Amino acid sequence: xxxxxxxxxxxxxxxxxxxxxxxxxxxxxxxxxxxxxxxxxxxxxxxxxxxxxxxxxxxxxxxxxxxxxxxxxxxxxxxxxxxxxxxxxxxxxxxxxxxxxxxxxxxxxxxxxxxxxxxxxxxxxxxxxxxxxxxxxxxxxxxxxxxxxxxxxxxxxxxxxxxxxxxxxxxxxxxxxxxxxxxxxxxxxxxxxxxxxxxxxxxxxxxxxxxxxxxxxxxxxxxxxxxxxxxxxxxxxxxxxxxxxxxxxxxxxxxxxxxxxxxxxxxxxxxxxxxxxxxxxxxxxxxxxxxxxxxxxxxxxxxxxxxxxxxxxxxxxxxxxxxxxxxxxxxxxxxxxxxxxxxxxxxxxxxxxxxxxxxxxxxxxxxxxxxxxxxxxxxxxxxxxxxxxxxxxxxxxxxxxxxxxxxxxxxxxxxxxxxxxxxxxxxxxxxxxxxxxxxxxxxxxxxxxxxxxxxxxxxxxxxxxxxxxxxxxxxxxxxxxxxxxxxxxxxxxxxxxxxxxxxxxxxxxxxxxxxxxxxxxxxxxxxxxxx
Numbered sequence: 001x002x003x004x005x006x007x008x009x010x011x012x013x014x015x016x017x018x019x020x021x022x023x024x025x026x027x028x029x030x031x032x033x034x035x036x037x038x039x040x041x042x043x044x045x046x047x048x049x050x051x052x053x054x055x056x057x058x059x060x061x062x063x064x065x066x067x068x069x070x071x072x073x074x075x076x077x078x079x080x081x082x083x084x085x086x087x088x089x090x091x092x093x094x095x096x097x098x099x100x101x102x103x104x105x106x107x108x109x110x111x112x113x114x115x116x117x118x119x120x121x122x123x124x125x126x127x128x129x130x131x132x133x134x135x136x137x138x139x140x141x142x143x144x145x146x147x148x149x150x151x152x153x154x155x156x157x158x159x160x161x162x163x164x165x166x167x168x169x170x171x172x173x174x175x176x177x178x179x180x181x182x183x184x185x186x187x188x189x190x191x192x193x194x195x196x197x198x199x200x201x202x203x204x205x206x207x208x209x210x211x212x213x214x215x216x217x218x219x220x221x222x223x224x225x226x227x228x229x230x231x232x233x234x235x236x237x238x239x240x241x242x243x244x245x246x247x248x249x250x251x252x253x254x255x256x257x258x259x260x261x262x263x264x265x266x267x268x269x270x271x272x273x274x275x276x277x278x279x280x281x282x283x284x285x286x287x288x289x290x291x292x293x294x295x296x297x298x299x300x301x302x303x304x305x306x307x308x309x310x311x312x313x314x315x316x317x318x319x320x321x322x323x324x325x326x327x328x329x330x331x332x333x334x335x336x337x338x339x340x341x342x343x344x345x346x347x348x349x350x351x352x353x354x355x356x357x358x359x360x361x362x363x364x365x366x367x368x369x370x371x372x373x374x375x376x377x378x379x380x381x382x383x384x385x386x387x388x389x390x391x392x393x394x395x396x397x398x399x400x401x402x403x404x405x406x407x408x409x410x411x412x413x414x415x416x417x418x419x420x421x422x423x424x425x426x427x428x429x430x431x432x433x434x435x436x437x438x439x440x441x442x443x444x445x446x447x448x449x450x451x452x453x454x455x456x457x458x459x460x461x462x463x464x465x466x467x468x469x470x471x472x473x474x475x476x477x478x479x480x481x482x483x484x485x486x487x488x489x490x491x492x493x494x495x496x497x498x499x500x501x502x503x504x505x506x507x508x509x510x511x512x513x514x515x516x517x518x519x520x521x522x523x524x525x526x527x528x529x530x531x
Contacts, residue, residue, distance in 0.1 A: 057086040060367060061113035062355070064423070065093040065102045068416075075420030076387050081379065087370040089115070114367055117355040117425055120160060120169050120463065121471070127168040128468050133357040133364040134166040142368040145375035146170060149428065156348055158529050159463040163470070170371050170426030171354035176434065177455070178446040180344040182333065183311050184303045186326040188215035196330045198340075200241040203333040207279040210302040218299075225302040226274075227281035229291035232486075235271065235284055235493055237305040240343045240459070242267035243335050246489070248522065250458040255522045259485045260510055265503040266336075268492045276495055285490060297321060309434065312442035329445030332454055341456035342449055349463045353424035374427040384433040386419035401436050411437045464525040474521055481513045 064071045073079075073089035082088040092113050094102050103118060112131060116123065126132060139147040150157040150167075160169050184196060189206070192213050197203040207225035209215075216223060228234025236246035244267035245258035258264055274280050281287060287294070295301025296314050299322045304311065308329065318325040334340045355371070357364045373379045385392040385399040392399040401411070408414040415421040422433075435443065449455070466474065488506055492499045 059088045061092050062089050062115035063093045063113050064117040070095045077382050077420040085370050085373050112358040114361040115355050119352045123169050123356045124162040132168045138368050142365045143372040146372050163465045163467040169354040169356045172351050172424040173348045173428040174350050175429035176346045176431040178449040179346045180307050181329045181445050182305050186328040187324045191215050197333050199334045216299045222300050224281045224300050225279045227291050229289050231288045238271050239267040241335050243337050269499045272493050308442040308445045309438045312439040342454040343459040345455040345460050351424050355426045383427040384430040386421040470521045477514050
């Protein structure tokens with residue numbers, strides 16, 4: 001019977017995990033399966049010893065797919081954990097194909113390994129078909145450290161709880177708070193005698209000056225005042241300046257859809273005007289992920305909204321070719337309602353990843369004891385920093401990366417490939433790992449946003465758990481809504497059709513496409529989350 005259930009799930013999940021993933025906020029910086037640029041804040045792991053220290057030596061099968069490199073139980077962090085727990089791992093995931101293909105093949109086989117690492121919505125979906133072991137009754141005796149974390153982080157506990165009210169997944173939890181912020185060319189401001197903008201109107205005037213007053217000094221009108229490297233949704237980075245969003249948000253305690261709200265009409269009208277005036281990159285829908293490299297590199301990019309760490313790092317890269325280059329984070333310009341806020345925040349479950357125990361596992365309690373090791377102080381340090389004496393040393397009681405690690409172009413990629421540290425298993429990040437290799441300017445921006453608590457909670461939906469029927473219905477309805485919204489919004493933005501006179505018809509079409517049913521499903525899931 002279980003084989004039939006898993007075959008059914010393979011066909012269901014082949015359509016994607018859109019509904020399960022849509023409950024969170026991404027805002028353009030897609031995290032690969034094995035890494036994240038930045039995370040979200042949570043308390044430190046307990047120092048209580050793992051309950052698994054005296055377990056008999058055993059090998060567990062597990063599934064962890066990576067398109068970047070082959071994950072094996074021989075990675076140094078797993079071998080080190082085996083010394084402490086007696087548990088070694090053997091990965092059964094294939095090395096070829098792609099993520100969805102590998103996952104569907106696993107389900108179709110009807111044979112799940114002891115441990116399954118995957119996206120949380122996907123894991124909760126197969127849990128609904130009795131493919132996974134519920135953890136609730138096992139936590140007290142076998143996972144004291146993980147349980148203590150959940151008790152201190154009620155929102156995360158609610159977010160990982162499946163629609164049936166049970167917990168099946170031990171999640172990968174990001175650490176830190178600030179994610180993205182507003183950046184502007186300070187050298188251009190200085191040359192034009194301008195101050196950093198503090199309101200949407202001031203921001204408009206600064207961008208207009210960037211366009212018209214030749215701040216790069218090459219006697220050409222080639223400056224691109226605002227740009228984004230997200231070719232799909234980057235244009236919507238400006239929408240909060242008019243209190244609007246392209247995504248879902250909370251309003252009066254209910255989930256609403258941004259494009260269906262009246263502020264959206266204003267945001268599209270105004271950004272279309274900015275685009276027509278040349279204040280926004282005319283290639284914003286096609287330039288893509290290299291936009292920062294190209295536009296900062298040729299001294300034509302003026303301002304953007306992007307991730308703190310990677311964006312601030314251009315201050316280290318660009319001065320070789322643009323000597324006076326100075327890029328600085330600024331506070332979010334106040335919107336037309338006078339509110340100063342940021343619509344992104346490090347989501348503790350932003351990677352949407354974790355691992356779970358198969359229902360066929362012979363000793364789930366022992367496996368959970370192994371998983372709990374990663375929530376001890378020792379296990380958390382191993383996951384975040386790798387191997388003591390190789391990738392870090394202890395200085396004044398704190399793990400400090402070696403110079404070899406800090407000199408790498410990508411510290412995260414290096415750690416993953418050499419040790420397995422930062423793999424998206426069920427464990428908790430430590431922001432101290434990132435702090436050591438983050439640009440000082442980025443840290444200043446992070447501190448500014450955190451100290452001022454710019455984060456707009458109504459724009460930051462929690463991860464929601466949907467039933468199989470809800471998930472199936474969302475996959476049937478929402479793609480057509482999303483396609484219609486994107487096509488219409490881009491047409492309005494680029495001036496192909498005026499917003500005025502067409503917005504009411506747009507809203508009517510959303511109802512025809514059954515947006516109300518989508519919102520009903522979201523709000524039902526949100527009510528479960530609150531309970």
